[in-house]
Amino acid sequence: MLNTILNNLVNIGWAMLIFLCAYLSNVAFSLYYNIKVLLEPFDRGKAINSALKVTAFVTGLTLLCLAVTTLPIFANLVGWAIPAEYADTFSDLVIIGAVLLVSCKYIVEAFGKFKSILNSNIPDTPPAHQ
Numbered sequence: 001m002l003n004t005i006l007n008n009l010v011n012i013g014w015a016m017l018i019f020l021c022a023y024l025s026n027v028a029f030s031l032y033y034n035i036k037v038l039l040e041p042f043d044r045g046k047a048i049n050s051a052l053k054v055t056a057f058v059t060g061l062t063l064l065c066l067a068v069t070t071l072p073i074f075a076n077l078v079g080w081a082i083p084a085e086y087a088d089t090f091s092d093l094v095i096i097g098a099v100l101l102v103s104c105k106y107i108v109e110a111f112g113k114f115k116s117i118l119n120s121n122i123p124d125t126p127p128a129h130q
Contacts, residue, residue: 001073008069008091009062015099016058022106023054029113037120061098068094 027050034040072087 004073004087005066005069008065008095011091011095012062012065015095016061019057019099019103019106020054022103022110026106026110026113029110029117033113033117033120037117057102064098065091065095 031042035042069087069091072082072084072090075082
């Protein structure tokens with residue numbers, strides 16, 4: 001039982017790393033695009049909200065995966081047998097499905113912002129006067 005939980009925690013860790021890479025690349029492109037291209041000021045509130053969003057997502061998905069992992073184990077302990085292949089499939093679907101969905105969303109957004117940056121006409125920075 002503990003082995004199954006630990007194995008899924010490792011899988012969740014890798015999934016969260018993939019999500020964080022996708023999310024942070026989108027954030028990095030957004031910062032540059034909003035500040036340098038759209039000439040918007042840095043918004044501390046957006047940065048705080050972004051950190052809260054990442055924290056909520058990582059915490060929520062980890063707890064969801066733990067619940068899906070431990071539910072069949074608990075069911076087996078109380079006499080309601082769930083075949084192991086079903087339990088493994090449920091865990092994999094939650095871990096891969098949820099992270100894949102949200103990671104793809106942020107990857108698509110990051111590519112869009114990257115393309116916008118490449119297509120924008122940012123005036124050259126004037127040389128420093130000496």
